Amino acid sequence: MKKKTIxxxxxxxxxxxxxxxxxxxxPSQKEPLDTQALTSNQSEVHGxxxxxxxxxxxxxxxxxxxxxxxxxxxxxxxxxxxxxxxxLVGPGWxxxxxxxxxEWIMNMITNVDMMLEKDPAAQKxxxxxxxxxxxxxxxxxxARKVLEFQRSNDGEK
Amino acid sequence: xxPNSNRFLSALAITAIAAVSLNSCKPKGAEAAxxxxxxxxxxxxxxxxxxxxxxxxxxxNGQMSVYGIPSGRLLRxxxxxxxxxxxxxxxxxxxxxxxxxxxxxxxxxxLHHIALSTTNGEHDGRWVFANGNNTPRIARVDLKSFRTAExxxxxxxxxNHSSPFITENTEYTVAGTRFSIPIQGNPDVPINTYKQNFKxxxxxxxxxxxxxxxNIAFQIxxxxxxxxxxxAGKGKSHDWFFFSCYNSEKANxxxxxxxxxKDKDFIMAVNWKKAEQYAKAGKGKMVPxxxxxxxxxxxxxxxxxxxxxxxxxxxxxxxxxMIYFIPCPKSPHGTDVDxxxxxxxxxxxxxxxxxxxxFTKIQQxxxxxxxxxxxxxxxxxKYEAVLHGEVQKPGLGPLHTEFxxxxxxxxxxxxxxxxxxxxxxxxxxxxRVPTYYSIGHLSVMGGPTRKPYxxxxxxYNKITKDRYLPTGPxxxxxxxxxxxxxxxxxxxxxxxxxGEPHYAEAIPAEKIRNNSIKIxxxxxxxxPYAAKGEAQxxxxxxxxxxxxxMTAIRSHLTPDNIEGIQQGDVVYFHVTNLEQDWDxxxxxxxKNANNAEILIMPGETQTLKYIADxxxxxxxxxxxxxxxxxxxxxxxxxxxxKGSNVALMFSTGKNYPAVDTTTKTVKP
Ligand SMILES: [Cu+2]
Numbered sequence: 002m003k004k005k006t007i008x009x010x011x012x013x014x015x016x017x018x019x020x021x022x023x024x025x026x027x028p029s030q031k032e033p034l035d036t037q038a039l040t041s042n043q044s045e046v047h048g049x050x051x052x053x054x055x056x057x058x059x060x061x062x063x064x065x066x067x068x069x070x071x072x073x074x075x076x077x078x079x080x081x082x083x084x085x086x087x088x089l090v091g092p093g094w095x096x097x098x099x100x101x102x103x104e105w106i107m108n109m110i111t112n113v114d115m116m117l118e119k120d121p122a123a124q125k126x127x128x129x130x131x132x133x134x135x136x137x138x139x140x141x142x143x144a145r146k147v148l149e150f151q152r153s154n155d156g157e158k
Numbered sequence: 159x160x161p162n163s164n165r166f167l168s169a170l171a172i173t174a175i176a177a178v179s180l181n182s183c184k185p186k187g188a189e190a191a192x193x194x195x196x197x198x199x200x201x202x203x204x205x206x207x208x209x210x211x212x213x214x215x216x217x218x219n220g221q222m223s224v225y226g227i228p229s230g231r232l233l234r235x236x237x238x239x240x241x242x243x244x245x246x247x248x249x250x251x252x253x254x255x256x257x258x259x260x261x262x263x264x265x266x267x268x269l270h271h272i273a274l275s276t277t278n279g280e281h282d283g284r285w286v287f288a289n290g291n292n293t294p295r296i297a298r299v300d301l302k303s304f305r306t307a308e309x310x311x312x313x314x315x316x317x318n319h320s321s322p323f324i325t326e327n328t329e330y331t332v333a334g335t336r337f338s339i340p341i342q343g344n345p346d347v348p349i350n351t352y353k354q355n356f357k358x359x360x361x362x363x364x365x366x367x368x369x370x371x372x373n374i375a376f377q378i379x380x381x382x383x384x385x386x387x388x389x390a391g392k393g394k395s396h397d398w399f400f401f402s403c404y405n406s407e408k409a410n411x412x413x414x415x416x417x418x419x420k421d422k423d424f425i426m427a428v429n430w431k432k433a434e435q436y437a438k439a440g441k442g443k444m445v446p447x448x449x450x451x452x453x454x455x456x457x458x459x460x461x462x463x464x465x466x467x468x469x470x471x472x473x474x475x476x477x478x479x480m481i482y483f484i485p486c487p488k489s490p491h492g493t494d495v496d497x498x499x500x501x502x503x504x505x506x507x508x509x510x511x512x513x514x515x516x517f518t519k520i521q522q523x524x525x526x527x528x529x530x531x532x533x534x535x536x537x538x539x540k541y542e543a544v545l546h547g548e549v550q551k552p553g554l555g556p557l558h559t560e561f562x563x564x565x566x567x568x569x570x571x572x573x574x575x576x577x578x579x580x581x582x583x584x585x586x587x588x589x590r591v592p593t594y595y596s597i598g599h600l601s602v603m604g605g606p607t608r609k610p611y612x613x614x615x616x617x618y619n620k621i622t623k624d625r626y627l628p629t630g631p632x633x634x635x636x637x638x639x640x641x642x643x644x645x646x647x648x649x650x651x652x653x654x655x656x657g658e659p660h661y662a663e664a665i666p667a668e669k670i671r672n673n674s675i676k677i678x679x680x681x682x683x684x685x686p687y688a689a690k691g692e693a694q695x696x697x698x699x700x701x702x703x704x705x706x707x708m709t710a711i712r713s714h715l716t717p718d719n720i721e722g723i724q725q726g727d728v729v730y731f732h733v734t735n736l737e738q739d740w741d742x743x744x745x746x747x748x749k750n751a752n753n754a755e756i757l758i759m760p761g762e763t764q765t766l767k768y769i770a771d772x773x774x775x776x777x778x779x780x781x782x783x784x785x786x787x788x789x790x791x792x793x794x795x796x797x798x799x800k801g802s803n804v805a806l807m808f809s810t811g812k813n814y815p816a817v818d819t820t821t822k823t824v825k826p
Contacts, residue, residue: 076680076691080711080736090712090787131786132712138677138738 049141050115051107056145058103062153069143070150077137078147084154090132098155103148109134110144196650199641202229207671210603210664212616213272213286214637217658220267222288222299227603227614227664228639230653238297238306239267239290246756247306251730251765252685253454258463259293259311260448268292270660271322271387275365279326279392279497279608283669285370287322287331294318296331296363298370300456302675307454310372313447313469314341314359320385324365326396326608330375330430333361334385334401338408341379342445342471352410356382359471360401362430371453376437376470378428378481381534382408384417385426387492387558392499392608395517397431400502402490406533418508422485422541424533425493425504427520429480436477442470459678459685459763474536482524483533484515485541492558496567497608501546501582503567505556512556512569514585516546547585552578557598558661560605562612562642570600570617577617577640579647591647593617593638594625599661602642611666615640615647618659626654635659676740678761685763687732692716697808704729706808710744710758711736712785714810715778718793721814722806725799727770731778734763745781748795755781770797 074082081090097106101122109116109123113134116123127133139147202208208226211233216223220240224233241248241257248257248265257263267290275285285307286299294312299305312318312333320334338356340347347355357379364375383403391398406423409416436442447469454461474481486493488506495502502515520539522528528543555573562568566588569578575596579589597617604611617638625636634654641648680690689695689707695716698705704727709716715733723729733746735758747755748768756764770776780791798804807814 075693077736077738080692080709080714080716090714133785135712135737135739135742138679 050112051104051141053102053104056103056107056148058152061158063149066146066149067153070146070148073139073143073147074150077139081132081134088130091130091134092126094151094154096155098148098152098157106148106151107141107144110137110139110147111141196641196648200228200230200639200651202226202231207667209667210614211667211670212601212662212664213274214618214655214662215269215272215288215660216656217270217635217660218268219657220269220290221657222269222272222286223656223659224304225637225653225655226667227616228651230637230639230651232656234304235656236299236304236306238288238299239269239295239309241265241754243754244757246754246764246766249754249766250756251767252460252763255461255463256306256309256452256454258452259295259450260313260465261293264293266292267295269297269657270319272661272663273322273324273331274663274665275328275370276324276607277327281604281607281665281669282328283665283673285328286663287324289318289321289333291317291319291336294321294333294335296322296333296372298365298372300370301670302673303456304674305454307370307456308372309450309452310363310374311449311451312361312363312374313449314377314445314471315339315361317384320360320388320401322363323388323390323399325390325399325430326392328365328367330362330364330390331372332388332390332399333363334388335359336384336386338382338384349410352382353408356408356410358382358385358403360385360399360428362433373451374449374466374469376433376442376472378433378472378474378477380426380474380481381406381536383424384413386490389493389495389502389606390430391517392495392497395495395499395502397429398517399428399430400493400495401426401428402486402493402504404489404491418489422487423489423506424483424538425486425490425502425515427482427484427539432480433472433477436472436480437470441476442472444468445471455684456678457682457684459683459688479524481536482520483536483538484520484544485530485538486513487511492556494559494561494567494606496561496582497563497610499608503559503569505559505569507555507557507572509556510551510554512549512552512559512580512585513541514546514549514582515544519544519546549578549580549585549587552580552587553590558600560600560602560615561610562602562605563610564612568600568602568605568615568642568647570597572596572598572620575619577615577647579642589646591640591649593619594636594652595623596620599659601662601664603664603666606663613641613643614664615642616662616664618655618662620658622654625652637662676760677738678759680734680736680738680761683734683761683763685732685734687730687765688763689732689734691736692810695808695810697722697806699727699806702727704806706731708733708746709736710734710746710780710791712742713780713787713791715746715780715791715793716810717808718810719812719814720793720808721796721798722804723770723795723797724802725770725773725797727797729768729770729795731766731768732763733758733766735760737761742784743782744784744791746778747781748778749776757782770795773797773799 083093086093086095210227212225212227222236237247273287294315298308300307315335316339317336319336322331324331335358338358341357360378384405386402388401405417452463486504487509490504491507492505523539523543528540529537530540553571553574559569602615619636622636639651737760751768758764776795
């Protein structure tokens with residue numbers, strides 16, 4: 002199996018060499034574009050990934066953040082997430098801060114395209130919900146406030 | 159080595175030989191070389207971007223279309239002067255005021271020309287202006303949102319053709335009347351009193367340099383000719399504006415014959431700086447006028463229309479040395495100023511030559527009073543005294559001229575269906591290429607600016623006949639793309655267009671691309687009917703007027719069950735899209751509405767008016783495929799007979815009216 006691959010690679014390399022050699026003599030002729038590679042190669046613009054240790058979780062809760070987080074929730078999240086464990090468009094939020102790491106939640110909020118691209122847990126949720134969690138354009142600070150609100154929803158003091 | 163490897167070896171040998179013979183590099187026939195070359199020049203690979211945005215007038219569709227160049231791909235249609243059922247422009251309550259005029263709501267116009275805003279004579283990528291030819295108007299489209307942001311009606315005008323050309327720093331956009339009409343006083347006069355009663359006007363519309371807002375600074379009363387096109391001066395001729403005019407015969411019937419009698423018509427040169435000073439010095443008169451001024455507020459997501467009541471009119475009789483007439487052979491159409499501002503090219507559409515005037519000579523003739531009589535009291539400059547040269551035998555029916563960055567001009571020839579390239583300095587023809595067929599405007603990338611980008615040129619053709627697969631009696635119009643980077647112009651692409659393209663202007667993509675907005679921030683939404691979150695959704699009644707404050711998100715509308723509407727009610731659906739992600743619009747439509755749909759962009763609120771004309775259950779749904787559960791994004795409106803006692807009620811996932819007070823579980 003391995004050998005086959007090597008031979009095939011060699012074959013491609015050699016025939017490409019002939020091709021390239023010709024192109025050099027005739028600059029007006031361009032190498033055919035590999036459209037397949039091009040289309041799958043578009044870079045997506047992600048937010049900055051939040052890493053473990055980037056955010057501090059403290060008690061007691063910051064009451065101002067809880068209130069601000071609730072206000073953001075009402076406008077940008079409530080239509081898809083209930084505060085119970087009941088699913089709406091996305092999962093209900095009850096228990097989410099117990100189940101997930103804080104940075105995981107933060108990334109889900111500010112960096113959802115990245116999460117759905119590479120995080121298995123996020124991908125599993127998408128399989129269940131079949132709707133992509135939207136990027137609701139929150140700043141890191143705003144996401145942190147929503148997290149505080151989620152913690153209060155989970156009974157933390 | 160297993161047996162398979164041998165097979166691979168021989169395969170390798172065969173492929174290698176095949177590759178050698180296929181790529182033996184023998185010279186190809188000229189035809190193959192050109193076509194191979196052409197395809198690669200216009201090929202923009204999937205997922206890659208075009209080099210230029212091309213803003214193309216839609217003519218009789220009243221819209222502006224945006225193409226990518228060099229691929230010729232249609233990127234967007236921007237509704238401007240015509241309603242657009244596709245996204246609700248002119249149908250939603252928020253956008254209806256954009257089409258308001260002194261004659262009420264006008265749902266259509268004929269959009270002819272494009273002017274991209276400039277600073278120091280170069281594209282700044284902020285706005286694009288367009289003219290409404292039929293009901294005189296100028297529109298400004300914002301290049302952050304690609305939406306019509308403002309429309310101003312032009313009073314004392316008919317047939318706003320000579321528009322919306324702009325001065326070098328977008329100080330002004332102009333409007334010149336194609337049809338003269340009675341201006342001021344009693345308009346109810348016999349048509350054949352044209353010579354006594356009909357006048358033209360030129361309007362200078364000031365553009366606020368920070369907001370882009372337009373207001374008519376002043377109008378200039380002119381002789382009753384037909385103004386056709388215009389261009390502002392550049393550099394040394396910065397203070398001047400040049401307007402081509404035909405029908406100096408002042409005919410009011412059978413213009414085909416009667417307006418083509420004289421050997422020469424005119425280019426009217428206006429010193430707009432002087433006009434500006436006269437206006438400031440109080441030489442003008444405020445005269446009554448009625449015109450609409452419509453502005454779209456991006457924060458309120460709402461347009462307002464204000465009717466203005468007067469306008470400042472300058473009578474050139476009180477403003478000496480402001481206007482001069484330059485004789486120009488046979489019904490001039492285009493009047494185009496080269497990148498240096500020295501040369502003004504007139505294109506007499508019935509003339510056998512193209513005259514090129516010199517700005518320096520024009521200034522000398524004015525200073526030395528080298529006049530050749532007067533027209534309606536205005537000095538006519540002596541043709542020979544202001545002429546730089548004439549392009550001899552350019553072709554038939556010259557219409558428009560654009561310029562490259564190497565001192566060359568390109569003129570479109572309607573009758574002989576070709577483009578002629580010539581050198582400005584020595585007025586010698588250098589090259590010609592056919593167009594298919596009957597070219598109107600042409601556009602060189604950056605052609606009307608001080609620094610043309612060159613590289614490509616596009617012909618906008620009136621007739622396509624056999625160019626594409628037949629589609630019944632009505633055929634598409636077309637654009638043809640030429641590579642002008644070499645000495646010879648080479649056609650490299652031919653693509654059909656929507657509407658009727660007149661003028662177009664292209665701009666390098668990087669001047670716009672990164673400013674394009676992706677969403678409207680929901681926090682900033684100031685629409686009085688916005689529901690920012692489902693908690694704010696509600697249904698209110700005021701007499702027979704019902705307001706539904708609704709939200710949309712993948713994949714439900716809130717509320718989605720509405721009862722208590724009565725026959726005859728006027729229902730306003732105010733739909734707020736709660737999404738904050740790029741490219742997630744939702745749509746809204748309701749069965750049997752005598753109206754279009756609305757498309758609502760992320761963070762935006764739009765309103766659809768619906769009259770409950772019959773009793774029944776009326777489904778509504780999202781029209782823009784938004785998610786896997788898009789087909790589930792729907793709801794019902796119950797309309798009961800007038801005076802019915804069904805209570806006003808609204809919910810999502812509740813199943814009201816409930817038999818008991820416990821709410822039912824929500825189905826995901
Ligand atoms: Cu939808």
